[in-house]
Amino acid sequence: METPNFDGGFVHAVAVDAESGDVLMLAHMDGEAFERTVETGYAHYWSRSRQQLWKKGKTSGNVQRVREIRLDCDGDAVLLEVEQEGGACHTGHRSCFHRVFDGERFVEKGERVFDPGEVY
Secondary structure, three states, rough: OOOOOOOOOOEEEEEEOOOOOEEEEEEEOHHHHHHHHHHOOEEEEOOOOEEEEEOOOOOOOOEEEEEEEEEOOOOOOEEEEEEEOOOOOOOHHHHHHOOOOOOOHHHHHHHOOOOHHOOO
């Protein structure tokens, strides 16, 4: 089986909603996170801020069930097509990309799907 190129320790991992195609988040995976994702069918990432393996949704319940994993042409990035439960963003939004540049500044678009104060 071909696997991502973890020569630098990590690969970029982009999670997209399997139904809508919306980009939900960008994270990083090391070899263990990739293996756990493949083994369990749920997205696992490497948290650079906490310096540890992390199952998406372990604390919040907003898990990502993986439908398909794609590898880019260079082998240094993966695309996860996921079924997202709740919001993907720790701020409570469905997507981490909830701010849109209006030509002058970034403005928030979309409503929160959960209250992070109640979850974290």
